[in-house]
Amino acid sequence: MMQASTTRARRQPAIRLLAQEFSESSLQERGSGQFDPSFVITKLGAKVNRAIVAGLLESLQPRETSSGSTMWQGTLRDASGLHFFSIGDFQDDGLLAKSEDWAKSLADGEPILMMMVAKTRIFQSDDGAVYTSLRPEEMCVVNRATYANWLVEAANATMQRVASADKGRGLEPSAQAFAEAGVDADHIEGLILARNHYGEFDPEVYRLTVMRALDLAEGKAEVAELPNQPKITITNQSGTESSTSTSGKEDEGNTASDTEVLRATIESIVRSADQGDGVDLAKIMANCQARGFANEEADAALDEMVSDKVIDEYRFGWFKIHE
């Protein structure tokens, strides 16, 4: 007689993965028990409850929540792309205090390489669009050697998943078929979930980002461009460059650094929500709003991205990443 296995409060392992693989995920899986862990399932079949990630801290900003407390939202860039994370007041006071220090260093233009161990989550908006986010448990500043070592670990872990995905390609998504094809036992469950949700896909793009990560870890000076990266431009309300430091006061609202975060946000929304037919305007707006961006801002940023050929409006009101 088969019985459901008893619930165990074992700590979940920290999955090594690059931002690209994580940010493309749209599947969340949860057990039926009250305390069962939840997992984000990546296209490569990683079951990620906890992740260990690292990279350049690109932004870190406080936001007021509806309950009046402060939460910090930030982005972390690794060799493959961008992670979004948020630190709420339910987390350690120490972490909130450190966030303030780090945000200050960031504002002073100090580069910060950061390592974090974080719980993963997927947000879903009313209309079903999804995006990924991290909730750090522990963070610290690391040096280039530690970052480089992490890049190699993440590259190896990614390639192990790519190898499993390769072995399972074209097969009936069943535990038996995958096991017979030599898929790593650790990956079978996640791969079946991934296949049923994402369908078949070509993991070549992961090979490219892994190579880029290894280039950086080896200390190569010249590395490949990431595929599909938006061109970074800054926008000024006036359309002219401010040339004196005193003109700063007139600039408000549409600020440069937030615009960049917003553009990256829009791009990641379009990338992750596009199931082949593009993404409609309402979905993009709803997602931007959920991340704290006003509709007008998001609308303007989207227009620019279309004119910059980062995103195509391939039919009226429907958007795709420019290829």
Added chain:
Amino acid sequence: MADEAIERAVKEVLAQIPSADEEMVRQEFTRYQAEFIIPPQDAMRSVLRKVQTQAGIVVAETKSAAPSAPMKKVERLSELAADDKNIVIEVKIVSHNPVVQSVRGQDRNIAFGTLQDNPWSGQGERWDYKDWGPSANLKDGAIVRIEGCTVNEYQGKRSLNINQSSRVVVLQEGSATTTNPSDPITIAEASEQDGMVTIVGRLLSARADVITRRDGSGTIDVVRGKIADSTGSIGFLSWEPFTHTEGELLKIEAANIRRFRDTPELNFGRTTKVEVFHDTNFPDTETLAESSLMTISQLRDGAKDVTIIAQLQSITERNFTNQEGEEKKVYAGQLVDPTGQCKSSMWCEVDFTEEELPIMLRLENTRIRAWQGIPDVTIDDASQITRLEQEPWGDISPENHVVAAELRNLADSGSRVGIETSGTVVSIRNDSGIIWRCPECRRALREDNCQVHGAVQGNRDVRVRLVIDDGHSNGSVIIGSEPTFAFLETDMAGFEDTMGELGQFGFAQSLRDRLLGRQLKVGGRTIVDEQGMMIIANSIETVDVDAALAASEARTAWRLV
């Protein structure tokens, strides 16, 4: 070349902010590249922001908005209103009927049926549903979570619409997929299961035993023994008369797997069917008996009928008076083999002396008990001990006998002593630092209170707790004062100064800055239970990895050129 990439990036910044200081921008990109291995492309946003700040463009913050409303999650169908949409609910599929229906002139595959809420506890409300997907995950008897379904009300009757965009997550497969419990499985498979199993195996040992009822109302005659196949062996306990003899091949149908401590055991009851089985290819008793020989690393708390060959390192005689006032004598020994070390308690006379040690012993049909995770091979009778002529393995001394093991192997095995392993540090517990221990039992105090002895004046101690992880398994590492001081190259006085300066969180964060994401080599012993693995460390040391070399190895291994 690197310079080209940097020059391109510098140009790009200058094109956007003509007032920027070109040399400063170049230095920034060079610094990101050299010190942080962040290529110019990836550093673009960070550099732009710095240049903008310097150019005086104010960086303001956007207003936040409340996050969008989540899906409506309900437990019971009765909680739903007629116009509810985007519902999440867990249900049992009572029936499922795929049909082809004409929708606006087109034939479409859909399905309809009945589902029931409260799926985990039998009784629930039933509704009809229509599945527009149709989802392959909906099957008779399956328990599923449906995300994004809609209520439909027609002539006062409510039903659920499972839309094409809805997601169906299988929580428990339908009844069609469960295995038939009368099909035999291997002993290795049976050991991982709970409940009814059927196995085929050869009887290795059987002996009558008596169980005394706890309430003193009498005794029960039982038979204990061991049965094996080529995948392993398992102990059994028969509550019914059992007359088969050693060496017989048996098919045992509908036996019940129960667990005593960490060890599974087959229980034969009234419904169990035991019959002689014929298979000339089945391994013989001798082969099976030898293959069921265990190593120290395989010992589990609660195991019975364990046979092991090990080297006896030391022995101490202990005499004491038990609760009934009898004089008792026990020899406490230390055993080692190439996989580790453990203890042994011999409740019988032995025919060797301390001076002869080390010697090799074969210990048969022993019981394994564990105290604080250290296995103890318990011997009740001198006939269980055979002294072997074979030379001892040599100078395995418990002090330097450390077995290197992979973290994942340790986590999947029983508790071990004398091991060394490594993993990436993924957590430093904030309660690391100075703790107070109960003077009676050494338990860590919580707010000056011992769990057992109440309010006590504690003794000060130092302890660091962290977690190492290999991406598959993890272990909670507990580092006492001595290895902590050794690692930090300090003593109690120096440590107190550090704590005074940094505080509890500050100290943990300083360890994080030093250790998080780093490889840590840990020596000590493990305690494995259902909550996971704990490693009591007597030494820790960071491992330096040459990232460039490791990256080249990865490139070769995965053929990424």
